[in-house]
Amino acid sequence: MRHKTKPFHYIIIYAIVLFFVAISVYPVLRVITISLRPGDNLLTRSLRIIPEDATFENYIKLFTNEPFLLWVRNSVLVTITVTIIGVVLASMAGYAFSRHKFPGRKLGLHSLLITQMFPATMLLLPLYIMISKLGLINSFLGLIIMYSATALPFCIWLMKGYYDTIPPSLEEAANVDGASKFTAFYKVILPLAAPALVIAALFSFMTAWNEYIIAAQVLWYEDMFTIPLGLKSFQGNMTTEWGLYAAGAIVISIPVVALFLFLSKWLVSGLTLGSVKE
């Protein structure tokens, strides 16, 4: 199926894909337009993508007038840590839930889901009280724990679901060869689960990278801000620096796109899997 596609099919597929690409790109182009426009206008009658009086002023201001690079550093620090925690712990826990029978397994799986069901807006107050009593106000550690707890349940379920599709005969073979349980997991199964690891990484990354509601509760110093919190500070109650905000939004998306490009190598690793299947 993947190898033979008729030319006619190609045309249809391209038409469909391009249609969806257009829809996903257009609003983002509008954001770029706002970032290139001088002054702080969110709306305009003009439908031009590149405004007549286009300028990079906002991008320059972003990097020179604002402590943007500091925010980038903070965000990178927090996000990378959360991504590592998310991928490592989820790949382990997901494996346990997929392969092993242990007391509390079902309860555990269900409660993972259940943690996601409470409306987060309503939890802000008790979360704040907790963070504050633990003395985690103004520490990245507090943020990292919060974000990891947000990202992990989904990542665990995802990993568990993916491990389920890998035949258990593989570890059994490894065990027969004398490998320990952990070695079998680490050396045999984990490489096969690369596509799921990619998604878990991307998801953990996004959780931490774009979050500002909890960050706004935890961080009281402007030089500790993460990027989304920094962007939020461009908003006033009535007046918002839309140009700067849009420029910041575009800049903050670039690492996400880059990460995805970098990771997509492993997202197509069906080959690896094909080679070990009987």
Place this chain on the structure above:
Amino acid sequence: MKKITVVIMLLLLLSLSILRAEQEKTEVHLWHQMEPSNRKVLQKLIKEFEARNPHIKLVVLHKGTEDIRTGYQAAAAFTGGGPELVYGPMDQVGSFEVMKLEDSEKSIIAPLEDLYSPEFFAKFQTAGKVWYKGHIYQLADRLGNHLALVYNKKLFREAGLERPPETIQELLEFGQKLTKDRDGDGNIDQWGLVWNYTEPFWYIPFFTGYGGNVFDEEQNPTLNTEAAVKAYELIGLMRDEYKIIPQECDYNIADNSFNQGNAAMIINGDWSWTKYIESPQVEFGLTRIPKVEETGLWCSPFVSAKGYSINSSVKGKVLEATKKVLRFLTSEEAQRRFTKEVKSTPSLKSLADDPVVKNDPVLKMSARQIEVGRLMPITPEMRAVWDAMRPALQSYIAGSMSAKEAANFQQKQAKKKIAEMYAGTKKEGEKKDHTTVETIFVIIGIALGLFVTYLFIKKLILALFFRKKDSFEIRNSRFAVIMATPAAIIIFGVVVYPFFYNLIISLSNMNMTNVNSWDIVGLSQYIRVFSEKIFYSVLFKTIVWTVVNVFFHVTIGVFLAVLLNRHLPGKTLFRVLLLLPWAVPAYITALTWRGMFMAETGAINLILTNLGLPALQWLSQPVTAFIAAMITNIWLGFPFMMVIALGALQSISDDIYEAAEMDGASAWQKFRHVTIPHIKPVMVPAITLGTVWTFNKITIIWLVTNGGQPADKSHILVSYVYRAAFNLYRYGYAAAFSMIIFIILVIFSVTVMRKSGATQKVT
């Protein structure tokens, strides 16, 4: 293993707190909500202050007005902490005064008259000292925050007008001359007048112009008076008879059209004026909002002071430093700076006749508007009034209520909401005597929690330490438990406390008056939720919202993933482009979508009309506004499902498809019998979680419909509870409401998980 982790965590915590403790300077934190232009002035002032007071470090933090309010309350009332200084409009004083510190009758902000001498206060104008319930709780550095009529002199000249309107009649006539179709395409592209229709703050001047008062002497709302009706009728007259205002107008539309020379007049506040003065398309003119001839009254906007309050838990050395900071930030020097650079009206008597004020035409006119303004009410009841007026105003604008109906509606709603805000508050003299009941409930709650935890831990301990010799099962368990424990500690460590906290609050009568002295009242908050009809209609909307969103997320996502999983030149590029809706921060793209749905300027209507379809008033009708929010959220959510599906598809090897092809399977059959079963284990959890997240996703609906517009009719459960309860500090009710949301979701997902067998093990 677990112990080690805990020890490491504790050590980390300890080291962090030590790091923070090593400071020689006295830190004073200030939370403020100044607009971006003001913050630059503030920054300069801080530098100067710190240079003069090297032992004080002033840490400022900007938050939105609402975030300051809730943030400060959470910090001060619930944890006894918070910043030393808090800056904002004077009406926040009401919401702070009502909240008391733990174990005391003291409010969370300190009475300032105990802290400074009478001579110091004498320097301020009366309006600058914010008195409330017998104390000065706030000291203003400026007056104003008021609306006035801004006009574009250039457009007035072009229309042959030499002066701004002074009466409502003139406003209507001038407006007609200024409303133009400049390019002759049949669409108006220059409006006579614009303002933000969605907020009642802009309705107040018309209401007062016809003689209206928000409260009577006993603080009861009086919103269904003749004045209220006439004010609505005036808006209708402008829109339908004289056609001088657009059909749809929120803050951004009004602001942008005036700023770009597409509207001749705007009613807007002093915070916006500097921007218009700087705009090349605007020749700035400022005047009073006109007079109503019938009553002989000027339209009076609310005028409020803005200033600083001190946290009442601040003591000793820090208090001295804090007092110094407040003194500096309200000083003549500081006020003059703000006045010069952002045209604020100073609160010091000495500056009233200062050349900075006297010689500035804008400030002079601003002062003339303040003369006929009304002081903004400070009581927390005003929040209920705003929430009652907003839907009435929006319904009137959308044409679904007459002027009379709107006036009656806002009165009824205001009364109801005020009653709800104070539900559970003890009457004067009533003693707090429910301690036994309270204790019993708390004990039951804690016991229940401990019991569940105990069951869980017992199983784990059994598995870890009491190994039966050579039992394969248990050895297996040990490995699995070790693998799963670190993640479990993080997740449940974060979730357990907030969950039980909410559970207990949901059984209480907590509201703004008793945050530290609430009582357990049992299930009455739950009964209240279930007895309100609106709960069921909002629940129905939430289900529609969730089903539609998830359906399109999954179908579009899987469809695109299948297309992109084949050999297709350029697919890497397509994938990245399709990922963009997920990658760009949703806050700005959601607002961009809102812009695209605007009736007159938006891209969506442009496309519709080009296709020969009728244009829609998307955002001012409940159904279309809801659809607009769903479209936006579908756009935001499909890339996530696409990525998941792409990953899931990697688990299918080509051989299976080839085998199916050999059996003569059609493309659909292959999809149905090969693809779906293979991606199911990964997709089911993603879909379940996607459903849960969508059910509780407040941000998008809030941004696209601007907080449930029109008239609070496009809410889902979470946004409704936020608007109706959290916003009015009905903590008990809000907690019960969220417990109900939680239970609905638990029932749903347990059913799905059972049916799909996703918790089953494959081995």
